[in-house]
Every structure is written in C-alpha cells, then in structure tokens.
Amino acid sequence: MQNFSSFSQTSQPVLASRFKRWLASLINNVLSWVILVIGFMFGDFIGLLSTLLCLGLQIYFIKTYGQTIAKRWLGLRVLDYQSQQPLTFGKYIGREAIDFLFAWTSFLLIISGIVALVRDDRRSLTDLIIGTQVVQDKK
Numbered sequence: 001m002q003n004f005s006s007f008s009q010t011s012q013p014v015l016a017s018r019f020k021r022w023l024a025s026l027i028n029n030v031l032s033w034v035i036l037v038i039g040f041m042f043g044d045f046i047g048l049l050s051t052l053l054c055l056g057l058q059i060y061f062i063k064t065y066g067q068t069i070a071k072r073w074l075g076l077r078v079l080d081y082q083s084q085q086p087l088t089f090g091k092y093i094g095r096e097a098i099d100f101l102f103a104w105t106s107f108l109l110i111i112s113g114i115v116a117l118v119r120d121d122r123r124s125l126t127d128l129i130i131g132t133q134v135v136q137d138k139k
Contacts, residue, residue: 013084013135015122016076021134022113027070028058029103062092067137077137081123087132095130102126 032054039050061069066086067077078087078095087095102108102125112125123133 013077013079013133013138016134016136018117018122020074020076021116021122021124024068024070024074024076025099025113027073028068031069058096059093062096063089066092068096071134071137075137076134078132078134081127081131081133084133091130091132095126095132098126098129 035050035054036047039053040047058068061067061072065072071077078092079085080087080091099109099112102112108125115128116122116124121133127133
C-alpha cells in the first residue's frame with residue numbers, strides 16, 4: 001500500500017533554519033500585539049473581542065493546517081520528535097500554551113531561544129518539554 005502522507009518514513013525532514021524559527025515567533029507575537037493594541041484602543045470590550053479574534057485565528061490555523069499563521073506563511077511545520085509525524089491538535093495547543101507562558105516571563109523565552117541556537121537539532125526548550133521538532137514543510 002502506498003503512503004500518501006506528506007512525510008515519508010524513509011526520508012528525514014529538513015530542519016527549519018534558526019532564522020525562520022525566530023522570524024515565525026516574531027511574526028506571531030507582533031501579529032498578536034498589533035491586534036490586541038488596536039482592539040484596546042477602542043475600549044475594553046473591543047479589546048476583549050480582539051483577544052478572542054487573535055486566539056481564534058491561531059486556533060483556526062492550527063486546526064485547519066496544523067500550523068500557526070506565521071509557520072504557514074514561512075513554510076514550517078512542527079512534528080512529534082519521536083514519530084516524525086504532524087502533531088495532534090491537542091499537543092499543538094499545549095505547545096503554544098507553553099510558548100505563551102514563556103513569552104509572558106520573557107526570561108524563559110530568551111532561554112528557549114538560546115537553547116535552539118546552541119543545539120545541533122535546533123530544538124528549543126519548548127520543543128524539549130513537549131517532544132517536538134520544527135522542520136521545513138514539504139508542501
């Protein structure tokens with residue numbers, strides 16, 4: 001039987017570049033902040049709606065494409081480190097929640113980035129905790 005998955009088990013995925021990983025993180029964060037700032041400029045209620053819009057957009061992209069907005073734009077995909085298969089929706093949401101918590105602490109976000117810079121497999125602290133790896137999308 002032929003495997004029509006976008007990731008063949010006989011070939012290793014190509015690791016995402018450190019620059020593209022950083023850029024994806026930057027794009028997702030800037031997009032979130034722009035939506036939130038614009039929303040809160042029009043009052044608390046609109047700010048709350050903009051927060052929900054931002055979360056909804058990311059959840060839609062994760063559920064529909066298995067990627068955040070920025071990872072889709074940049075052609076990156078997050079795989080389970082052991083199976084080398086795309087993440088389940090729940091595991092991806094957990095990964096994004098860890099990234100969100102790291103972003104709030106700033107210090108852990110910096111540590112996570114440094115970990116990705118120094119490791120040969122380019123895995124961040126988030127990747128190590130949740131068991132993932134970011135690769136170039138073959139699509």
